[in-house]
Amino acid sequence: MADTVAQSTMNQRAGMSLRTRRILTHAGIFALLLLAWEIGSRTGLLDPLFYPRPTDILASFWRVYVTQGNIWFHLYASLGLVLAGFVAGSIMGIGLGALVGFNPLVRRFIKPYVIVLEATPRIAVAPLLIAALGFGAQSKIAIIMLVCFFAPFINTLSGVVNVNEEKLELFKSLGASKMQTLRKLVLPEAVPVIMAGERLALTAALSGVLVAEFIQRDQGIGSLILTYTRNLNMASAFACIFTLTIIGFLIFRFMEWLDHRIAFWNHEDGLNRNAQKRQARWSKKLATA
Amino acid sequence: MEQQAIIEANDPGTAVVAGSNVGKTFANGTVVALDNAEFTIPKGKFVSLVGPSGCGKSTLLRLIAGLIAPTSGHLHVHGTQVAGPRQDVAMMFQRATLLEWRTAIENVLLPTEIAGNVEDADRERAMELLHLVGLGDFAFSFPAQLSGGMQQRVALARLLQTGADVILLDEPFGALDEFTRERLNVELLRIVAEVGATTVFVTHNIAEAIFLADEVYVMTPRPGRIAKVIDVPLERPRELAIQTSPEFNHLVDEARDVLGAH
Numbered sequence: 001m002a003d004t005v006a007q008s009t010m011n012q013r014a015g016m017s018l019r020t021r022r023i024l025t026h027a028g029i030f031a032l033l034l035l036a037w038e039i040g041s042r043t044g045l046l047d048p049l050f051y052p053r054p055t056d057i058l059a060s061f062w063r064v065y066v067t068q069g070n071i072w073f074h075l076y077a078s079l080g081l082v083l084a085g086f087v088a089g090s091i092m093g094i095g096l097g098a099l100v101g102f103n104p105l106v107r108r109f110i111k112p113y114v115i116v117l118e119a120t121p122r123i124a125v126a127p128l129l130i131a132a133l134g135f136g137a138q139s140k141i142a143i144i145m146l147v148c149f150f151a152p153f154i155n156t157l158s159g160v161v162n163v164n165e166e167k168l169e170l171f172k173s174l175g176a177s178k179m180q181t182l183r184k185l186v187l188p189e190a191v192p193v194i195m196a197g198e199r200l201a202l203t204a205a206l207s208g209v210l211v212a213e214f215i216q217r218d219q220g221i222g223s224l225i226l227t228y229t230r231n232l233n234m235a236s237a238f239a240c241i242f243t244l245t246i247i248g249f250l251i252f253r254f255m256e257w258l259d260h261r262i263a264f265w266n267h268e269d270g271l272n273r274n275a276q277k278r279q280a281r282w283s284k285k286l287a288t289a
Numbered sequence: 290m291e292q293q294a295i296i297e298a299n300d301p302g303t304a305v306v307a308g309s310n311v312g313k314t315f316a317n318g319t320v321v322a323l324d325n326a327e328f329t330i331p332k333g334k335f336v337s338l339v340g341p342s343g344c345g346k347s348t349l350l351r352l353i354a355g356l357i358a359p360t361s362g363h364l365h366v367h368g369t370q371v372a373g374p375r376q377d378v379a380m381m382f383q384r385a386t387l388l389e390w391r392t393a394i395e396n397v398l399l400p401t402e403i404a405g406n407v408e409d410a411d412r413e414r415a416m417e418l419l420h421l422v423g424l425g426d427f428a429f430s431f432p433a434q435l436s437g438g439m440q441q442r443v444a445l446a447r448l449l450q451t452g453a454d455v456i457l458l459d460e461p462f463g464a465l466d467e468f469t470r471e472r473l474n475v476e477l478l479r480i481v482a483e484v485g486a487t488t489v490f491v492t493h494n495i496a497e498a499i500f501l502a503d504e505v506y507v508m509t510p511r512p513g514r515i516a517k518v519i520d521v522p523l524e525r526p527r528e529l530a531i532q533t534s535p536e537f538n539h540l541v542d543e544a545r546d547v548l549g550a551h
């Protein structure tokens with residue numbers, strides 16, 4: 001017993017140093033890569049026109065964010081659209097998914113269309129949307145909605161349909177009404193799947209806004225990238241692209257954080273946090289009585 | 290309390306669950322899940338249903354619970370015909386089927402929430418029941434933080450929270466390891482005696498069936514039938530050690546004969 005405890009702390013210590021060593025290795029490899037890139041484009045091995053030097057990209061970052069500061073306007077424009085399209089698309093997806101899921105009749109009639117929609121690349125419809133809705137924010141939002149809609153829709157639908165049979169039977173044996181079964185069982189049980197759908201949707205929204213701005217090149221980070229590449233200002237284009245990388249990463253971390261809050265019962269930290277909270281709430285309830 | 294239950298049970302006027310000519314077929318009558326079942330279960334008695342897979346054990350339980358309707362015959366609980374799920378009958382399944390987003394105590398309170406408003410008395414009762422099943426210290430743990438055996442204890446407390454006095458258990462500890470199962474069986478006997486419930490317990494295990502029951506219904510498949518009712522006159526409270534006694538083994542042989550002959 002004592003042996004295993006000693007061993008596990010030893011492993012932990014070894015693990016920690018392993019971790020730092022790993023981080024150092026990664027940083028080292030990354031630095032080497034940048035160095036190779038820098039040398040490559042200085043010696044002409046990489047065409048500096050298409051592969052600007054890392055130092056140039058760094059300078060462009062400084063320029064677009066600070067001295068010129070022109071990226072902010074486009075960034076706000078794009079992120080505003082992402083947010084609007086994502087919220088609208090996922091509300092529609094979750095709402096329709098629930099509606100279709102709860103109603104077997106609707107499900108039967110809607111299923112063929114879902115299959116057709118699923119097989120069609122959504123982006124292909126983008127030009128049609130612009131033709132129909134005209135230039136401007138609304139057609140861009142419509143494109144983002146379209147790419148955001150599907151994952152929450154399918155996930156909500158399957159979450160609502162695939163409720164654990166035994167739990168349904170339990171609710172039935174307790175004499176639960178339809179509404180009670182829905183509120184206390186079906187919806188909570190679907191939450192983790194719906195969250196997974198939302199994660200996909202938000203990532204899709206980021207690609208969606210770029211496509212919309214590539215087609216409709218008035219403002220936004222997508223049109224900025226186009227402008228820079230057309231002017232052969234690749235360093236600035238890369239600054240935009242890496243900005244998107246960072247945003248994509250932040251979105252990923254944010255959704256992960258949200259998942260730990262909302263579908264807390266699938267995560268150890270969420271369980272511990274909520275167990276304490278509920279105990280406190282319980283004590284208060286009995287104390288005030 | 291236990292004495293009283295036995296005295297009442299011997300009174301023929303207190304049949305709590307009664308079936309006459311109960312049949313259930315599936316797939317347009319091609320699968321006879323249960324054929325012509327006749328039985329009466331007196332108040333406070335513990336009945337085990339034992340038999341091979343597909344002999345209609347779960348079907349009989351679900352019929353009593355009102356989850357499915359019989360294709361023939363009649364079922365009565367407390368003298369009224371079973372026409373659907375009811376307050377005085379509660380059921381527990383092989384898997385704990387706890388709601389993962391609720392703490393143990395919140396899971397126990399679910400039946401009360403569904404029946405109406407949760408009062409402080411209900412909360413106190415739920416806490417008492419968690420103590421009764423030995424989980425007083427785990428009231429605010431989530432199912433994922435509990436072992437399989439503890440989860441089944443929570444499910445048992447939830448079952449008792451319904452206030453039902455007919456409790457139906459479908460292989461409740463079947464997914465647990467043997468040590469945990471034996472311990473929980475002993476505790477189950479203590480608990481049902483304490484609340485004075487009439488119990489129907491489904492199992493695949495002959496020894497388990499006999500150890501727990503006052504009467505064992507030995508069932509055989511195709512068509513599902515109650516082939517024999519074995520009376521278990523072993524005294525209570527029972528200890529695990531009785532399983533090595535000659536009387537006990539005689540009962541095991543008796544059940545085996547029915548199943549083997551089939």
Ligand SMILES: Nc1ncnc2c1ncn2[C@@H]1O[C@H](COP(=O)(O)OP(=O)(O)OP(=O)(O)O)[C@@H](O)[C@H]1O
Pocket residue numbers: 315316320321322340341342343344345346347348349493513
């Ligand atoms: N909903 C259903 N539809 C069709 N057939 C069913 C249904 N439920 C049960 N059956 C059939 O009825 C028979 C009895 O099933 P039941 O589940 O009662 O058996 P069991 O004794 O509980 O078996 P096990 O020990 O495997 O749980 C089986 O042949 C089964 O296939």
Ligand SMILES: [Mg+2]
Pocket residue numbers: 346347348459
């Ligand atoms: Mg069964």
